[in-house]
Amino acid sequence: MTECAIYRAGGREQVDGDISDALDAILLKDEDAFCWIDLHEPTEEEFKLASEELNLHPLAVEDALNSHQRPKLERYDKVVLVVIKALTYDEATQDVEDGEILVFVGRNYVVTVRHGDIDPLTAVRRRLEGDPGLLSFGSPVVLYGILDAVVDEYVEIADKVQEAVTGLEERVFVVGRGALAADIYALKREVLQMHNAVQPLLPVCNTLLAGGVVRLTPEAVPFFRDVADHATHVNAKIESLNELLPQVLSAYLAQVGMQQNDDARKITSWAAIMAVPTMVAGIYGMNFTHMPELNEMWGYPMALGFIVFSCVLLFVLFKRSRWL
Structure with a gap:
């Protein structure tokens, strides 16, 4: 009690x-x-x-x-x-x-x-x-x-x-x-x-x-x-x-779903940008008898310029579309 x-x-x-x-x-x-x-x-x-x-x-x-x-x-x-x-x-x-x-x-x-x-x-x-x-x-x-x-x-x-x-x-x-x-x-x-x-x-x-x-x-x-x-x-x-x-x-x-979508778009954008130099490097990695930059004085700089230009262009486009 x-x-x-x-x-x-x-x-x-x-x-x-x-x-x-x-x-x-x-x-x-x-x-x-x-x-x-x-x-x-x-x-x-x-x-x-x-x-x-x-x-x-x-x-x-x-x-x-x-x-x-x-x-x-x-x-x-x-x-x-x-x-x-x-x-x-x-x-x-x-x-x-x-x-x-x-x-x-x-x-x-x-x-x-x-x-x-x-x-x-x-x-x-x-x-x-x-x-x-x-x-x-x-x-x-x-x-x-x-x-x-x-x-x-x-x-x-x-x-x-x-x-x-x-x-x-x-x-x-x-x-x-x-x-x-x-x-x-x-x-x-x-x-x-x-x-x-x-x-x-x-x-x-x-x-x-x-x-x-x-x-x-x-x-x-x-x-x-x-x-x-x-x-x-x-x-x-x-x-x-x-x-x-x-x-x-x-x-x-x-x-959370929206954040995951944003992350996925960023990953996709960077993957697309990296695909350009990967593609060009892949082509030049093939076993050709004659490589363009060996015969042309501006061939190699042009290839590098194309890579840079393409990557910058893709970056600007993805930035404008708010993927990055």
């Missing part, structure tokens, strides 16, 4: 002793209080106490013990399970790392289970404990705090990824050279990872706002609506990036 606390009347009460005693003696008899239990990668034995005490559904327990779940919302009797993907972004490597948070929301308790090294919950706990007004919303406020922190991080990551995509565009259209295909594919993979985290979260937010799943007070609804708006905004940005990257790749491949 990472941390356990009871919140009543906007304040926090630290749990001393066994959590089971706290739930039986204090929490379950108090309608105005809720308990928040936070677990990090629990084993089956570690999660057994909370699952038995709160009578969690076996399928929900199975999801909690096994990571790599997609974002979703499931309702098991009076308990709601929400799976959220938490993301971080490494600007140095341009890698998006993900973690997983499972939130069990009951009438007067919340159990969070984290998988991975990403921990936004410490900041969420500090924020909620510093705002008694939010804590008065009851157990759903923890779900709101987690969603708000995670979605805000999505927005920041999307902005940074957009900057990286802009940098790639400049390297393609301004520089026009360099091995960028691997960078584009890598960034495409990171955007797809973000899409897999954000897109399934939209129906979760809409379901929460529709009501009937989690008991939301009228005062709490605008906060969840704000999270849904931010999630919709960042999802639209990620979809635009997802569509833009293939276009950047196509533009890069077109630039």
Whole structure:
């Protein structure tokens, strides 16, 4: 167990002793209080106490013990399970790392289970404990705090990824050279990872706002609506990036093709120029009985002049046609 606390009347009460005693003696008899239990990668034995005490559904327990779940919302009797993907972004490597948070929301308790090294919950706990007004919303406020922190991080990551995509565009259209295909594919993979985290979260937010799943007070609804708006905004940005990257790749491949055509034309032009002296030298390399320059005083200089004139003429023609 990472941390356990009871919140009543906007304040926090630290749990001393066994959590089971706290739930039986204090929490379950108090309608105005809720308990928040936070677990990090629990084993089956570690999660057994909370699952038995709160009578969690076996399928929900199975999801909690096994990571790599997609974002979703499931309702098991009076308990709601929400799976959220938490993301971080490494600007140095341009890698998006993900973690997983499972939130069990009951009438007067919340159990969070984290998988991975990403921990936004410490900041969420500090924020909620510093705002008694939010804590008065009851157990759903923890779900709101987690969603708000995670979605805000999505927005920041999307902005940074957009900057990286802009940098790639400049390297393609301004520089026009360099091995960028691997960078584009890598960034495409990171955007797809973000899409897999954000897109399934939209129906979760809409379901929460529709009501009937989690008991939301009228005062709490605008906060969840704000999270849904931010999630919709960042999802639209990620979809635009997802569509833009293939276009950047196509533009890069077109630039590479054009550069290869330019190189091929230059090689062809120089080969044509070199063909003239090669041809003349080949003719004079034949085993003639009488060579023209042996009988004519100007024969050899004329042959050299013809070579120079032809090469210069071809160079000028290729230069005018922009092959060189």
